[in-house]
Amino acid sequence: MIGQKPALNATSDTSEHTEVSGEVSNDVSETVVDEAPEEVTDGSLDQDRLWMSHAMRLAERAEAQGEVPVGAVLIKDNTLIGEGWNQPISHHDPSAHAEIMALRAAGQALENYRLPDTTLYVTLEPCAMCAGAMLHARVTRVVFGAFDPKTGAAGSVYNTLQDDNNLHKLEVQGGVLAEQCSEQLRAFFRRRRKNK
Numbered sequence: 239m240i241g242q243k244p245a246l247n248a249t250s251d252t253s254e255h256t257e258v259s260g261e262v263s264n265d266v267s268e269t270v271v272d273e274a275p276e277e278v279t280d281g282s283l284d285q286d287r288l289w290m291s292h293a294m295r296l297a298e299r300a301e302a303q304g305e306v307p308v309g310a311v312l313i314k315d316n317t318l319i320g321e322g323w324n325q326p327i328s329h330h331d332p333s334a335h336a337e338i339m340a341l342r343a344a345g346q347a348l349e350n351y352r353l354p355d356t357t358l359y360v361t362l363e364p365c366a367m368c369a370g371a372m373l374h375a376r377v378t379r380v381v382f383g384a385f386d387p388k389t390g391a392a393g394s395v396y397n398t399l400q401d402d403n404n405l406h407k408l409e410v411q412g413g414v415l416a417e418q419c420s421e422q423l424r425a426f427f428r429r430r431r432k433n434k
Contacts, residue, residue: 283414285316286359286381286411286414287414287415289311289313289357289359289381290359290361290381290383290414290415290419291415292309292311292318292321292359293309293310293311293321293336293359293360293361293383294309294361294383294415294418294419294422295309296309296310296311296321296322296323296336297309297323297324297336297361297419297422298422299323300323300324300325300336301426303323303325303327303328304327304328305323305324305325305326305327305328306324306423306426307323307324307361307422307423307426308323308324308335308336308360308361308362308423309321309322309323309324309336309360309361310322310323310335310336310337310339310340310358310359310360310361311340311358311359312340312341312343312344312353312356312357312358312359312377313356313357313358313359314344314348314353314355314356314357315355319343319344319347319348319353319356320339320340320341320342320343320344320345320346320347321339321340321343322335322336322337322338322339322340322341322342322343323336323339324336324339325339333367335365335367335368336360336361337358337360337364337368337371337372338367338368338371340358340360341353341358341371341372341375341377344356345375351374351375352375352376353375353376353377354376354377354378355378356375356377356378356379357377357378357379357380357381358372358377358379358380358381359380359381359382359414360380360381360382360383361382361383361384361419361422361423362382362383362384362386362419362423363382363384363385363386363390363391363392363393363394363412364380364382364390364391364392364399365386365389365390365391366389366391366396366398368391369391369392369396369398369399370398372399372408373398373399373404373406373408376406377408378408378409379408379409379410379411380392380399380408380409380410380411381411381412381414382410382411382412382413382414382419383412383413383414383415383416383418383419383420384416384419384420384423385412385413385416392410392412393410393412
């Protein structure tokens, strides 16, 4: 719910890291990597885990609608201002990724297309489209769970969010609850293959 503060019970991150390979399905690659390139040392890691857990619950909504399970929340001053989950199939809209839906909700809530001093949490590394929208909205920071080595635009394939040609750059933190986010996606694609 918009205006919500985080709950105090987050799932803890695990130190187990694996790599999964697969094929591209819809707009999200089945391939996810949950190993961070560097050790996570941010002091706000507990808050990051709380909000990422919320994004994972939103990803469950996407899956319940037959969508690839990706969820996103946009936070300002530790308060939820927008949330979203993948809905391109149900909305007949190729831009209805979780991040875009969260940005739209936040823009409506704040009555502004600029969203400075915000952090976007998303369960899968953003694609180029979503990264571009974050740049235009002037989001300050993005935190993602699973790395996407096929289409990731936050450092895995492209470094859109921190490109020196941009007028605005985002702080990027990847790998928060990476194993849990990766497993959520892997389980979805396992079930999808089994039901074919």
